[in-house]
Amino acid sequence: MKVTRKEVERIAALGRLELSEEQKREMEAHLSGMTEHFKMLDAVDTSSVPPTAHILDKVNVLRPDKAEPSFERDALLANAPERDGECYIVPRAVE
Amino acid sequence: MNNLLQMPLTEAVKAVKSKKVSAVELTRASLGRIAECKELNNFITVCAESALAAAAEADKKIALGGDPGPLAGVPVAVKDNISTKGIRTTCASKFLQNYVPPFDASVVTALRNAGASIVGKTNMDEFAMGSGSENSYFGAVKNFRERSRVAGGSSGGSANAVAACEVFAALGSDTGGSIRQPAAYCGVAGLKPTYSLVSRYGLIAFASSLDQIGPLGRTVRDCALMLDVLAFADPRDSTSVPRPQKTYSDFVPRVKGKRIGIAKEFFPDTLNADVRKRLNAAVAALEGAGAVVKETSIKSFNAALATYYVLSSAEAASNLARFDGIKYGYSDRSGDGLTDIYFKSRTGGFGDEVKRRIMTGNYVLSSGYYDAYYLKASKVRTLIKREYEDALRDCDALICPTAPSSAFKAGKKTSDHTQVYLEDVYTVPVNIAGLPALSVPCGTDGGGMPIGMQLIGKAFDEKNLFELAGAFEEITGGNADV
Numbered sequence: 370m371k372v373t374r375k376e377v378e379r380i381a382a383l384g385r386l387e388l389s390e391e392q393k394r395e396m397e398a399h400l401s402g403m404t405e406h407f408k409m410l411d412a413v414d415t416s417s418v419p420p421t422a423h424i425l426d427k428v429n430v431l432r433p434d435k436a437e438p439s440f441e442r443d444a445l446l447a448n449a450p451e452r453d454g455e456c457y458i459v460p461r462a463v464e
Numbered sequence: 465m466n467n468l469l470q471m472p473l474t475e476a477v478k479a480v481k482s483k484k485v486s487a488v489e490l491t492r493a494s495l496g497r498i499a500e501c502k503e504l505n506n507f508i509t510v511c512a513e514s515a516l517a518a519a520a521e522a523d524k525k526i527a528l529g530g531d532p533g534p535l536a537g538v539p540v541a542v543k544d545n546i547s548t549k550g551i552r553t554t555c556a557s558k559f560l561q562n563y564v565p566p567f568d569a570s571v572v573t574a575l576r577n578a579g580a581s582i583v584g585k586t587n588m589d590e591f592a593m594g595s596g597s598e599n600s601y602f603g604a605v606k607n608f609r610e611r612s613r614v615a616g617g618s619s620g621g622s623a624n625a626v627a628a629c630e631v632f633a634a635l636g637s638d639t640g641g642s643i644r645q646p647a648a649y650c651g652v653a654g655l656k657p658t659y660s661l662v663s664r665y666g667l668i669a670f671a672s673s674l675d676q677i678g679p680l681g682r683t684v685r686d687c688a689l690m691l692d693v694l695a696f697a698d699p700r701d702s703t704s705v706p707r708p709q710k711t712y713s714d715f716v717p718r719v720k721g722k723r724i725g726i727a728k729e730f731f732p733d734t735l736n737a738d739v740r741k742r743l744n745a746a747v748a749a750l751e752g753a754g755a756v757v758k759e760t761s762i763k764s765f766n767a768a769l770a771t772y773y774v775l776s777s778a779e780a781a782s783n784l785a786r787f788d789g790i791k792y793g794y795s796d797r798s799g800d801g802l803t804d805i806y807f808k809s810r811t812g813g814f815g816d817e818v819k820r821r822i823m824t825g826n827y828v829l830s831s832g833y834y835d836a837y838y839l840k841a842s843k844v845r846t847l848i849k850r851e852y853e854d855a856l857r858d859c860d861a862l863i864c865p866t867a868p869s870s871a872f873k874a875g876k877k878t879s880d881h882t883q884v885y886l887e888d889v890y891t892v893p894v895n896i897a898g899l900p901a902l903s904v905p906c907g908t909d910g911g912g913m914p915i916g917m918q919l920i921g922k923a924f925d926e927k928n929l930f931e932l933a934g935a936f937e938e939i940t941g942g943n944a945d946v
Binding site: 372376377379380381383384385386387388392396399400403404406407408409410411412413415418419420421422423424425427430432440441444445447448449450451457459460461462 | 562563564566567659660673699702703705764766767769770771773774781785788789790791792793795797800801802803805806807808810811814816819820822823824826827828830837839840841842843844845846847849897898
């Protein structure tokens with residue numbers, strides 16, 4: 370299936386990626402090639418097959434509700450691109 | 465090279481425990497070898513100081529008559545997508561080039577508790593996406609045996625460092641073959657454990673339903689000893705389970721009476737002649753030693769690669785959404801407002817292959833395509849899992865090549881990146897089905913490059929794989945051609 374330029378732009382925006390013109394061209398070809406390959410799936414009859422999201426059949430694994438020490442604030446903030454004392458700095462999100 | 469470095473891990477541990485050599489001496493030798501092999505680009509970060517401290521600690525315990533742990537200060541390496549407290553963990557990405565985790569992955573805690581000396585963090589494909597360790601922000605890994613060839617990927621640095629005797633063993637991660645394929649390309653052993661046998665806490669996620677951490681070593685028993693340390697139920701990973709075996713490293717090599725399944729789909733007419741020849745010889749050698757060879761079939765084999773690339777890309781796109789330039793990692797704040805930080809940081813921080821996977825993943829998950837791709841692939845996954853389980857009902861292991869060829873030329877496949885996806889054809893179904901698989905060397909091709917044999921087992925049947933592969937190793941003497 371041919372993936373169009375418009376779709377490439379839509380998908381890139383969903384992933385918060387900016388693509389150059391050349392990258393968009395490359396991505397059109399790449400996604401078209403991938404979807405072509407994915408046609409292999411159509412050849413498999415799955416009419417009575419349930420999907421598998423996970424190979425384990427576990428559900429709701431719980432652990433004891435016990436308080437444990439958390440991370441040191443400073444250790445976490447050490448990786449912050451921008452910080453102010455005890456907080457991360459981000460641009461204003463609500464006008 | 466210091467000859468001490470050529471010992472298997474199991475021997476090195478014994479030598480340290482019996483005071484024939486000190487852990488500090490081994491760690492110094494390892495660090496020296498790493499410096500000597502710098503050109504191979506196996507390491508992104510070397511941590512000499514903390515490694516020597518861990519080794520000294522082991523030596524001290526031994527001197528006082530205490531227990532230095534099962535790894536007794538012996539030097540090992542950790543793939544750079546596994547978190548190490550205080551040691552930067554980059555995923556070979558520009559995005560995380562300065563990221564220093566505030567915690568250890570559970571497997572790293574386990575290695576430290578076992579007394580291991582962690583000498584460094586190994587190079588890989590960015591975010592574990594690739595089959596040649598060429599997609600690294602820190603430059604490509606060069607195969608130790610032939611520098612013009614790749615080391616495989618994505619755990620290329622780990623496999624190559626073990627092959628070059630820079631370390632005695634290493635951790636890798638395997639989402640679609642990333643431990644087994646580089647093991648095959650570098651001529652070492654590598655295990656992808658059953659999904660959930662090894663905790664993923666602290667492994668930077670690629671595709672959570674497929675990812676698994678596992679060991680690489682120069683012998684099968686070295687991998688088993690590592691698994692002894694790595695397998696435990698971890699309250700921090702709700703998918704992890706208690707291990708079914710008390711010890712793995714005490715396995716007894718055994719082949720007599722074991723049933724080996726060969727699916728006809730594993731050996732298409734187009735298969736590389738050298739790979740076919742070596743695999744046939746290996747199976748014949750096992751049969752000669754008493755194994756029973758059975759023909760079987762995995763009908764959905766040809767659909768596995770498409771299934772894998774739909775599911776793994778979808779999971780990757782979701783997992784990598786967390787990299788937003790706010791709390792850690794690359795952050796480009798030159799734009800205007802929050803959304804600009806997201807766009808600019810992700811655009812500037814991720815490499816081309818990572819972007820391709822994010823695009824593919826978001827495409828198959830996007831409105832209008834979900835049923836056709838993601839849901840369909842999830843259903844085919846059920847079939848693949850069933851078919852492997854059915855085939856293994858009558859067999860102790862399935863045997864196939866680990867990869868369709870030996871290590872390919874560096875740069876060859878970077879121009880056609882989908883070509884490189886075909887490298888994973890034998891390894892991805894195992895992740896899709898959640899099964900354990902071990903790659904061991906089974907000789908070399910005409911150019912002297914190693915070829916790997918993959919043994920696939922029932923869920924949690926790692927010990928059986930060790931028995932069989934250990935017996936094969938005895939027959940062939942490790943790397944020798946059969």
